[in-house]
Amino acid sequence: MFDVTELPLIGGAALRARSAARVLRTLPTDAKDGALVAMAEALVERTDEILAANASDVEAARADGTPESVLDRLRLDAGRIEGVAAALRQLVALPDPVGDVVRGSRLPNGLELRQVRVPLGVVGIIYEARPNVTVDAAGLCLKSGNAALLRGSASAFGTNTALIAVLTDAGEKAGLPAGFVELLPADRASVGELLGARGLVDVVIPRGGASLIQRVVRESRVPVIETGEGNCHVYVDASADPAIAESVVLNSKTHRVSVCNSAETLLVHRDYPHLPRLLAALAGSGVALHGDDASRAAHDDVVPATDEDWATEYLSMDMAVRVVDDLPQALDHIARWTTGHTEAIVADSATAIAAFTAGVDAAAVLVNASTRFTDGGEFGFGAEIGISTQKLHARGPLGLPELTSTTYVVTGRGHVR
Incomplete structure (x- = not known):
């Protein structure tokens, strides 16, 4: 068992997510979809609360001399909130990948073999500036049966805190387990803890600039799905x-x-x-x-x-x-x-x-x-965590199927070898 005393910043959140993941992996599709709808409705209903937090973040970032291109990523308005809410609703219409049979056959000895999609477990996502990723990541992880540990940037911490408050309140009222999505502290040390939490966290996905991605690739003890720059x-x-x-x-x-x-x-x-x-x-x-x-x-x-x-x-x-x-x-x-x-x-x-x-x-x-x-929504996959530029496990838009692994289910009738 992982010693959570080594994780003073994220240990509690990681344990809650680990516990939630055990519930989420068996949650039926209609329960996940009902929660997604409730979360989408709550985002729209509490738009003013979210925009107030976002305005403070944008003002602080501008005062720090943040480039306009980054401010554009950070900034929310009513239309963008409706857009991220719509992305959650779109996930409802997409097939649930959990339980899909990737391939199956009857072996010569009579055993039935099926390769079945299952959730990854606890997914840690490190990202910069974009608060819409907070909602997209929470929704995608939920639909694919995963718990989400989200580490956004310091510049968007107020906005992300407001978004997570809305999502957790609506999700838990809809029957989701506590810890289905957790927001981690927005400091450098929390990234280090997340990257070292092998055994508590199943995969880490970095989404941001080259320096962030390279740090994650170099330092992580947790398996990484690498997203990349777009030259x-x-x-x-x-x-x-x-x-x-x-x-x-x-x-x-x-x-x-x-x-x-x-x-x-x-x-x-x-x-x-x-x-x-x-x-x-x-x-x-x-x-x-x-x-x-x-x-x-x-x-x-x-x-x-x-x-x-x-x-x-x-x-x-x-x-x-x-x-x-x-x-x-x-x-x-x-x-x-x-x-x-x-x-x-x-x-x-x-x-x-x-x-x-x-x-x-x-x-x-x-x-x-x-x-x-090149976008999950434009490809018909719904929202995505990012664009994977690596060649292992997943490449291109990281949508619902890419947030699953597989288990081989072998069924016999008293077969022994």
Whole structure:
């Protein structure tokens, strides 16, 4: 048994979550769905209370000189609260993965073999700024039968405290066990305790910037599902339709710049004849362009790019631009600088599309579509914890099935070996 005296900050919460997880793993779907509906209704009913806490967080963050892109992630309004409540309601409509038979067979000796989805148990989630993740994580963990230990950022602690108060009050009134979701202290030491709680916590999922993710990967004794940065590229092939290229590139870059599936680099085939038009459209939309010599020759507003630009996840109205000789050179550039999140191609050539989708290594590959579609909700999976950029267990949007493991159930009639 884990010695909780080694966890002065999170030990109590972890024990409550561990106890709750035993109840949640056998909770019927209708009980989980009823609680999700109650939690969604409570969020809307107590919007004013949540917004008051959020306004204090935003004001304090602005006074600390927090960049606008981060403030945008932190800020809530009535529409965003309705959005996170709607995400909980959407989970009700999604299939419960717990109990699904992944595969099954009758063995030659007559044993019945089934591989069945089961909850992970206690899921620790470390995230930055975004208070909507608090609600998404609580809902996803509940629907998949897991207890949630949530460690948000200090900048959002007031908002997260208000959200958890609403969720726990509504959830427990709907019959959920105490400890089904717990908010951990927002300090560095609590992260260290969480990462060391092997035996109490079954998996940790970091969602945030590179420094946070790398710390978790380096230090955790608990298994980690790694989410990553979004240094996403759009490659415009020589065969691309100019109207489609302009629409996809602009949406990928400008739709919402502070999110991980916003495009940061534009790669354009040397023989694409509409580069000046494309760059003018970006500049006209307020995008600051950092480019190589060829792209600078195509538009006066492009400033020189360096290796730092190719490597940067801007999360702002900035974009790096490079003109490539051919598709293999585009793939080489992506292979060097990608974070493995989302890569996109705009092309009419089936040959180019096939080569790109086969040659690029990413959690999601978009063809003639915006990078902004890499999202659990847009994929029809409902809300997600984040986008996994690793290659073990789960890759891409971390939705309900990805928050489960499996158990082999073997049934015989007195079989012995």
